[in-house]
Amino acid sequence: MSDLITVQGVVLSAMPVGDYDKRIVLLTRERGKIAVFAKGARRQNSPFMAAANPFVFGNFTLFEGRSSFNLNQVSVTHHFVELAGEQPGIYYGYYFLELADYFGHEGTDEREMMNLLYVTVKALLNKSITNRLVRCVYELRTMAVQGLMPELLNCAVCGRELSEKEELFFSQEAHGIIGKECLGKVSDARRLSPAARYAMIYIVSAPMGKLYTFALTGEVLEELEHHIHRYVYQNTDKKFKSLDILEMMR
Numbered sequence: 001m002s003d004l005i006t007v008q009g010v011v012l013s014a015m016p017v018g019d020y021d022k023r024i025v026l027l028t029r030e031r032g033k034i035a036v037f038a039k040g041a042r043r044q045n046s047p048f049m050a051a052a053n054p055f056v057f058g059n060f061t062l063f064e065g066r067s068s069f070n071l072n073q074v075s076v077t078h079h080f081v082e083l084a085g086e087q088p089g090i091y092y093g094y095y096f097l098e099l100a101d102y103f104g105h106e107g108t109d110e111r112e113m114m115n116l117l118y119v120t121v122k123a124l125l126n127k128s129i130t131n132r133l134v135r136c137v138y139e140l141r142t143m144a145v146q147g148l149m150p151e152l153l154n155c156a157v158c159g160r161e162l163s164e165k166e167e168l169f170f171s172q173e174a175h176g177i178i179g180k181e182c183l184g185k186v187s188d189a190r191r192l193s194p195a196a197r198y199a200m201i202y203i204v205s206a207p208m209g210k211l212y213t214f215a216l217t218g219e220v221l222e223e224l225e226h227h228i229h230r231y232v233y234q235n236t237d238k239k240f241k242s243l244d245i246l247e248m249m250r
Helices: 081-085 089-103 111-124 131-145 180-185 194-205 218-234 241-249
Strands: 004-017 021-028 032-038 057-064 069-078 168-171 176-179 190-192
Touching: 004 032, 004 089, 004 111, 021 089, 021 111, 081 089, 089 111, 089 131, 089 241, 111 131, 131 194, 131 218, 168 180, 176 180, 190 218, 194 218
Parallel strands: 032 069
Antiparallel strands: 004 021, 004 057, 021 032, 057 069, 168 176, 168 190
16 A cells, blocks of 8 residues: 555545445645545445545545545544535535536645635525525635636726726626726626625635625625626536526526
8 A cells, every 4th residue: 555645625526436435526735636536435334434425524544546546534524414405505515516626626725715615515504695695705706716806906908997986897708897988898798886896806805704794685696696607607618517407496
């Protein structure tokens, strides 16, 4: 057996292999996104049975095989099993894992995405926050973490600093907000209210522990949904299965 390594991570997905085993995908602080083989994880008496499932956060001890890492030991810190009983919360959660998996890469420091997933799953279990708002926050903050944050302070076309008092618009084409004088330079601009702009700035800049500590009116939330959902769609090239389920449920 090769030398053991211990990583801090979260299980993004798990799939059965053979009769008793599983292949899990971990997002880890030390190694980025990695595939891990969990031998015997589907046996009733397996020490990996509860740990080799999505939404499990913990410390995973691994040894490296010829084609993948192999699970040797795991210490679970959070498992969020209560999320399984939340409808449609569980599907929001699966979508968030899918989006993290989409952007994850081996060999990168994924500490910020891990922290974002942790506070987001906790937010899904908080009855005082709507799942729709949680999705908006998670999507936009993910874009910021991945270096795809839209321009929110200056005009995305001319670069001029924009004040809170002037009429502003959001353009997917320009990747951010624009002033009224630049409307003719894009074809998809839509008005952005001061409240929606403020919320977006807060989402990309707030400390992780304060990310889900605000509420919005229904009108502003609908505005955010229009801009943020489209922005994520424009900046990804994958069809997310969990998102399809959410759309059907809506």
